[in-house]
Amino acid sequence: MYKTQRGLSLIEAAMVLALAAIVISGSMYYYQMAKENENRNEVMTTVMNIIATVNKLYIDYGFYKPYTGLSPALIQDAIPNIKLDKHNGYIIQPGGIYINVEPMSQNGGYLYTIELHNVPISQCENYSTMLTAIGGNFKKAWIGPTGQGWYPFNGTPQAIRAQLFGACQGITQGTVTIVAGLIT
Structure with missing residues (x-):
């Protein structure tokens, strides 16, 4: 007499687990990418709000007047929902990113x-x-990989973008600090 098989064999169970692992790892990858994109959008919204605030506070300062008093605390006074880090005074953003002005x-x-x-x-x-891509008031940029020196870039926004891309591709680990120099 033959026994009727109930449930899964060991090989079938292993295949089910392998498929589940593939599905989970794929969904985690897409979740991580979606989270990074959401964080990036929030950071860039904050940056655009900062630029608009500076443009209002320092009308027509251009390249010839000092932006005296400009700081994250001043920006927080103008945009109350911004939070500052207690230790470094920078603006706190999602994903561990900080903004200094x-x-x-x-x-x-x-x-x-x-x-x-x-x-x-x-x-x-x-x-x-x-x-x-923030407009005509963008003048220069710097990038600084973690634990390394600064790389300065000048020129048109398109030329600076190309230079920053090249620098980004040359950095393989850690995090970076990106700095944009602007005028009103």
């Missing part, structure tokens, strides 16, 4: 910088694209 003098003139700290390598090119 400060005045800068260079080559006998003035501009202000927006610094994005702790940008994941996987998002470096995306942030570079968005930062260089």
Whole structure:
């Protein structure tokens, strides 16, 4: 007499587990990508709000007037829903990214910088694209891989974007800080 088989054999059970693992890992990958995109969109919305706020507070300062008093705290006063980190004073963003805003003098003139700290390598090119597409007031950029020096870039926004892309592709681990220099 033959026994009727109930349930799965060991091989069948292993195949079911393998398929489940593939489905789970695929869904985790897409979840991670969706989360990074959501974080990026929120960060860039904050950056655009910061630019609009600076443009209102420092009307027509251009390259010839210092952006005195510009700081994350001033931005927080103008945009109340922004939260500042208690330790470094930077603007807190999702995904561990921090934003700093400060005045800068260079080559006998003035501009202000927006610094994005702790940008994941996987998002470096995306942030570079968005930062260089913010309009005519964009003047220069810097990128700094974790634990390394700064790479400065000048030129048109398109040329700077290409230079930032090249730098992003050369960075293989850790996080980066991307800085945009602007005027009003």
